[in-house]
Amino acid sequence: MTDKEIKNSNTSQNTQNTESALPIHETPRGNVMVIAEQILGELQPVTLELLGAGRLLTDKLGTKLVCLLLGHNMAETTKKLIQYGADIVYVADHPELHTYRTLPFRRVVCDFLESLSEPPHVTLLGSTTTGRDLAPRIAAHFETGLTADCTELDIGPYEHKSKIDPSKLGLYPDCLYAIRPSFGESLKARILGPWKNPQMATTRPGVMIPLRADPNRQGEIITVPVNLKPEDFRLNVAETVREIASALKLTEADVIISGGFGLGTPEGFALLRELASCFPNSAIGASRKVVDLGWIPYEHQVGQTGKTVRPKLYIACGISGAIQHRVGMSKSSTIIAINKDPDAPIFKFAHYGIVGDVYQIIPEMIKQLKCVEKEQGEKTIVHSH
């Protein structure tokens, strides 16, 4: 693949004006490819989000949106991928692909990409524990660029003027703009790699918007060969354990009261429930640490490996605000943090913070909110007369 680099050599014109005569590189006609993600056969939401984002890119590029699905007995999923925007679904079906494992999956993806006459222009995966395990292996294999954890994607031109590597000089018409937060979210960086295809990126779950499913959408389904080698089985998964999350209304709640290790005991959640009862459409969230400790079931977990939520109001009680928690809730309209440590990272991105003990603050808050509620209630009654 290395030698396939950029085969479209410089189609430069205008030799008179050497100042601005940057060579213009052709746009490769490759498709946009999404690598689907499933855990034990269950399609992950990030895949539908990627198809939504990928559709916007293909509309700009005028190419096709293709999806590569690895798994076993995935016929229903294949249909779903088409309904959500894929023009072509490539299916690698094999019993050994039911459970995700790095080596067999990387084998199938690399073999597939190598079999294509034109590599995809763009290849997208989710920034999940699976996507972040697989994507770098693919990128390293093909020595192509990969941007992690994007929050925006776009297509646009790029002019490379740096003379350090003259072979890269020039104008690239349709590059992938991979946009991501950096330096602890204080900056937004636009990262490009137009020299080599596929241009790869992973996107943060819960950020991109899926299309509405269209049962009438037509698409092609193509089977992909699976040729695994003995060395692909150096690592095996003895067991994949999943706590099945019930349809908790966490993602639909207007108000989420969330508890972390700072609660000190599982009983702390009783207090949070009392606070939550002040709000009509509310739910209880939690950090992973307390879920791991068994203080509250997994379905309440907010964050990278839990749910992404964007309520109107998020009250974080005794949560430090680790990046993995933050990515699941930072889109909330108002974030209030209660933490006894004034330097807790949560105060870097909360909108309102109280420094103090949850066991002193929350009871006071409940008391005052109940008063406000009563007052407002009386006013409403007065008004309705």
Next chain:
Amino acid sequence: MSSSNPKDIFVLVKQVPDQGSKAGLNPDGTIDRARAKRMLNPFDRYALQAALHTKKAYGGRVTCISMGPPPAVEVLLEALEHGVDRGVLLSDKRLAASDTLATAYALYKTILYCGHFDLIFCGLQTTDGDTAQVGPQLAERLNLPQVTYCEDFSLEGDKVKARRIIEGGCQHIISDMPILITVANSYHPLEYKSFRGTWKVQWLQRHPEDLKKVITTVDLDTVGADPEKCGLKGSPTIVAHTEKVGEIGGNCKMFEGQAISDMVVNIIEKSNVKEYLKIS
């Protein structure tokens, strides 16, 4: 239970700018690495603990590897204080502006140069690069199996048993060695520096000739890396544009040091909490 022979354990650590301190921040929000305070990448502390734990439990030798400008030797000294046996620093001007692919290539060459290994530990991610890519990219170059997001592991005979985090659960893994493991921050935190380690480093700093034997600095030529695959030239990605993000950082309205009831009154008044109450 225990595994047969002592292990050659490699651990990869990076020196990163301390983002907690405001020193060395350019007006546009980017980091001026020359002025910024430096620290050991916090995520690498878990990798270091995993490496030292392996040595303690199963025997062996820990080699700590880092790539970076000359001051990065500080993190290798810190690792020595915690009990690693030797350090290797890859430092070369031609590595400037390496992205993850170029970094993984240079580290791959360095690892081959360092010799035999059974286990390589990486941090989950760095706080400056923040990609979690270097580990798996290295594993690809080295053609190794990998466990990313590893929370716990043990060696049994010539196998590694590991638990890795996934969405809503975990995977229990059994793998051959050699293997590359990226250690999650839910693994055991790094223990305190050992008295012996601190003493050893103090002694070494007074004996530069001996220090050179314990911490070696190498360049691209020493490890046989192709300069074309390093630095800006070897990097398929570039940062084309950065912009400051407004809301995050320092805009939190803080209530502290007052009476509890006053703080609560204030927060209820200033925020829009009331809008969501039952009645309204």
